[in-house]
Amino acid sequence: MPAFIWMTVLTALRILRRNxxxxxxxxxxxxxxxxxxxxxxxxxxxxxxxxxxxxxxxGTNIIIVWPGVTTVSGVRGSQGGAVTLTVADxxxxxxxxxxxxxxxxxxxxxxxxxxxxxxxxGPINGISPSYLTIRxxxxxxxxxxxxxxxxxxxxxxxxxxxxxxxxxxxxxEPVGAVIRIRNVPFRVVGVLAPKGQSAQGSDQDDVIxxxxxxxxxxVFGTAFLGSVGAMFASTDRAEDLPEAVDRIREVLRARxxxxxxxxxxxxxxxxxxxxxxxxxxxxxxxxxLFSIASVSLLVGGIGIMNILLVSVTERTREIGVRMAVGAxxxxxxxxxxxxxxxxxxxxxxxxxxxxxxxxxxxxxVAGWPTVISTDVIVVxxxxxxxxxxxFGLYPANKASRLNPIEALRYE
Amino acid sequence: xxxxxxxxxxxxxxxxxxxxxxxxxxxxxTIEPGEFVAVMGASxxxxxxxxxxxxxxxxxxxxxxxxxxxxxxxLGSDQLADVRNxxxxxxxxxxxxxxxxxxxxxxxxxxxxxxxxxxEQRAKAAAxxxxxxxxxxxxxFPTQLSGGQQQRVAxxxxxxxxxxxxxxxxxxxxxxxxxxxxxxxxxxxxxxxGITIILVTHEAAIAAYAHREILLKDGQILSDRxxxxxxxxxxx
Numbered sequence: 001m002p003a004f005i006w007m008t009v010l011t012a013l014r015i016l017r018r019n020x021x022x023x024x025x026x027x028x029x030x031x032x033x034x035x036x037x038x039x040x041x042x043x044x045x046x047x048x049x050x051x052x053x054x055x056x057x058x059g060t061n062i063i064i065v066w067p068g069v070t071t072v073s074g075v076r077g078s079q080g081g082a083v084t085l086t087v088a089d090x091x092x093x094x095x096x097x098x099x100x101x102x103x104x105x106x107x108x109x110x111x112x113x114x115x116x117x118x119x120x121x122g123p124i125n126g127i128s129p130s131y132l133t134i135r136x137x138x139x140x141x142x143x144x145x146x147x148x149x150x151x152x153x154x155x156x157x158x159x160x161x162x163x164x165x166x167x168x169x170x171x172x173e174p175v176g177a178v179i180r181i182r183n184v185p186f187r188v189v190g191v192l193a194p195k196g197q198s199a200q201g202s203d204q205d206d207v208i209x210x211x212x213x214x215x216x217x218x219v220f221g222t223a224f225l226g227s228v229g230a231m232f233a234s235t236d237r238a239e240d241l242p243e244a245v246d247r248i249r250e251v252l253r254a255r256x257x258x259x260x261x262x263x264x265x266x267x268x269x270x271x272x273x274x275x276x277x278x279x280x281x282x283x284x285x286x287x288x289l290f291s292i293a294s295v296s297l298l299v300g301g302i303g304i305m306n307i308l309l310v311s312v313t314e315r316t317r318e319i320g321v322r323m324a325v326g327a328x329x330x331x332x333x334x335x336x337x338x339x340x341x342x343x344x345x346x347x348x349x350x351x352x353x354x355x356x357x358x359x360x361x362x363x364x365v366a367g368w369p370t371v372i373s374t375d376v377i378v379v380x381x382x383x384x385x386x387x388x389x390x391f392g393l394y395p396a397n398k399a400s401r402l403n404p405i406e407a408l409r410y411e
Numbered sequence: 412x413x414x415x416x417x418x419x420x421x422x423x424x425x426x427x428x429x430x431x432x433x434x435x436x437x438x439x440x441t442i443e444p445g446e447f448v449a450v451m452g453a454s455x456x457x458x459x460x461x462x463x464x465x466x467x468x469x470x471x472x473x474x475x476x477x478x479x480x481x482x483x484x485x486l487g488s489d490q491l492a493d494v495r496n497x498x499x500x501x502x503x504x505x506x507x508x509x510x511x512x513x514x515x516x517x518x519x520x521x522x523x524x525x526x527x528x529x530x531e532q533r534a535k536a537a538a539x540x541x542x543x544x545x546x547x548x549x550x551x552f553p554t555q556l557s558g559g560q561q562q563r564v565a566x567x568x569x570x571x572x573x574x575x576x577x578x579x580x581x582x583x584x585x586x587x588x589x590x591x592x593x594x595x596x597x598x599x600x601x602x603x604x605g606i607t608i609i610l611v612t613h614e615a616a617i618a619a620y621a622h623r624e625i626l627l628k629d630g631q632i633l634s635d636r637x638x639x640x641x642x643x644x645x646x647x
Binding site for chain 2: 003004006007014018317318320321322323324325326327328329330331404405408
């Protein structure tokens with residue numbers, strides 16, 4: 001049997017070589033289908049990894065709480081419009097929920113920043129020092145401000161790379177310099193290491209951090225002291241996130257005295273929820289690719305079936321001779337199945353090569369990251385084999401059911 | 412029981428449209444090992460049908476056909492394929508070589524379906540080609556060979572399994588006189604070596620090589636007689 005399969009594969013290859021153009025055209029559907037899948041999955045996978053990397057720049061295992069909608073006499077305010085979350089909430093959460101490693105809080109506003117004769121409008125964030133740990137910020141130079149800076153409402157600032165680029169000359173040392181935010185002088189104590197774009201596409205390095213208390217009292221002029229723009233918390237393990245979210249809701253509802261039917265006056269989201277939106281978009285793309293690939297593999301398979309039916313007719317006499325000298329139906333069936341699979345497999349391999357080249361080319365030309373996984377290649381390989389098997393079955397069966405006498409007499 | 416072929420009351424019916432045609436009618440023959448038989452008859456006399464049945468390509472509608480004592484009628488299509496592979500060699504009028512395939516591979520085809528190791532297939536095919544005088548032409552394609560040479564490849568293919576029965580259907584029908592003589596001489600020599608040959612032809616000169624002549628008409632045996640054999644014809 002091994003000798004039979006080997007010879008049949010050789011015969012199939014010889015027949016394909018003899019009809020090079022026909023074989024090439026027949027394989028085209030499979031080639032295009034497989035190449036499209038390989039290239040697109042490569043690009044999709046690359047994009048997914050990039051998004052995941054961007055989400056990771058938020059920090060790890062993060063929970064974010066925003067102030068929610070307030071309802072005053074049935075009129076609902078805008079999202080985040082309420083001043084329901086306070087520093088006291090954040091501190092209490094940490095005390096009551098052991099799962100939370102850290103809680104932090106922040107409040108932001110866009111304001112003018114001046115250094116000498118240059119100015120820039122950037123987001124000013126009043127934060128607790130713990131915020132930096134939760135969001136995983138590190139420093140290019142200098143360092144963070146401390147709890148005592150927060151307690152004393154010190155006028156110190158941490159600035160992002162975009163701020164450095166816009167307010168300082170090349171080579172000028174930002175750490176130690178004094179910049180003015182809304183005319184209040186601040187000493188720069190640290191420059192943040194760049195994080196690049198966020199998953200939503202905004203520039204994460206266009207940022208200034210100052211102590212929360214300083215922001216509240218000296219820059220923003222807040223009416224309700226202690227109200228925060230958002231709270232942040234982190235857990236040790238990603239698996240703890242859902243439970244931590246539930247506990248946070250419980251504690252906040254109790255603190256805000258919300259009764260059974262009343263809506264939350266805050267919104268809790270985890271990093272996972274934010275990532276899910278991106279993944280959803282990725283899945284839509286994948287489904288679309290999958291349907292395109294299915295259609296072209298189907299067309300390719302029908303092409304193979306068509307050419308095989310022609311081949312069975314052309315070679316009727318040959319089939320008759322083979323039967324006369326002792327070929328069983330199984331032999332004839334196998335011969336045509338192997339020919340179909342050789343055709344589809346060759347097409348598949350060609351498609352894989354073209355797809356990988358296409359993906360690499362996309363990286364070089366368009367600069368998109370692409371990831372070619374062995375999984376995709378294996379799947380493409382198996383799939384093209386399956387297409388050959390499936391679409392070869394009908395013609396092969398037809399060949400094997402020929403009557404040897406009629407086949408021998410066929411002109 | 413020692414007969415090679417034993418046909419008892421064989422009938423073969425075909426249906427052409429609504430009409431039932433009896434190609435063979437209650438035909439009985441016995442052929443012993445080592446015989447050289449010519450089957451003659453006009454077209455439509457049933458000689459091709461008989462050859463198909465004797466070659467296990469077709470089964471009789473009624474009656475019993477025993478080949479080497481084996482009741483062929485009881486076999487399934489795979490078993491029939493095995494019988495053809497092991498017991499029978501075919502030589503056709505139009506050679507029926509597989510196109511664009513070398514003489515060697517054509518000759519080795521029956522062994523291929525026997526599942527022998529490749530090296531053994533090749534060695535035996537080369538030996539068979541040598542036996543029919545085609546050594547040195549193993550890699551030639553059918554189109555590169557003359558009609559006589561193609562028929563010799565077909566004979567090599569038929570001989571390679573050392574069959575007990577060689578069926579030749581108008582083996583010289585597409586050949587010139589010279590090639591015909593060569594091919595018939597070769598069959599005659601094979602018969603002397605002990606191979607049973609059944610030859611279907613409508614040419615008396617070709618039938619003359621055989622030692623027994625069966626004449627068919629309308630699916631029945633008209634005459635069955637021993638002839639002298641006409642080796643003399645070769646020695647013109």
